[in-house]
Amino acid sequence: MIVAAAALPGEGGRWLLQKRPAGGDMAGLWEFPGGKVEADEGPVDALIRELHEELGIGIAARDVAPLTFASGLAGPRDLLLLLYHVATWSGDVTALHADEIGWFDTASIARLAMPPIDYLLLDSLRERSRG
Ligand SMILES: Nc1nc2c([nH]c(=O)n2[C@H]2C[C@H](O)[C@@H](COP(=O)(O)OP(=O)(O)OP(=O)(O)O)O2)c(=O)[nH]1
Secondary structure, X not given: OEEEEEEOEOHXXXXXXXXXXXXXXXXXXXXXXXXXXXXXXXXXXHHHHHHXXXXXXXXXXXXXXXXXXEEEEEOOEEEEEEEEEXXXXXXXXXXXXXXXXXXXXXXXXHHOOOOHHHHHHHHHHHHHHHO
16 A cells, blocks of 8 residues: 655744544544545645645645655554655645544654654654744
């Protein structure tokens, strides 16, 4: 399974994370917004679609750049998680899908309960926060 996810930058080196809804897969864990890449779409198209569905924002492909990736097992499934940096977007970020959203610096992200694979993304995110 390939998942496209977004690193959305906020003020002061913070990044947007959302809390996965109660009752579903990995409920209550904090994640980068995004979702599965469907068979008939590319990863950036999937990201654009998911961010519209989950956060109500519009992003353009030219504002999206690869940041890092991680791979491993997510429960029984083999997962490839592609994390993209999203430089800018239109509209206000709204939690349409998540139980909660928040802006966190990388030290705070490291202390959140996340899917295991997400911790592998943090080194690149720290570097990006400094840059
Ligand atoms: N969006 C996202 N998913 C992640 C992250 N880390 C991680 O292990 N995952 C896993 C959780 C899920 O098994 C999978 C994403 O699938 P999902 O169920 O959220 O995706 P979706 O929005 O396409 O879901 P659906 O249409 O099937 O409801 O990737 C992350 O940081 N962001």
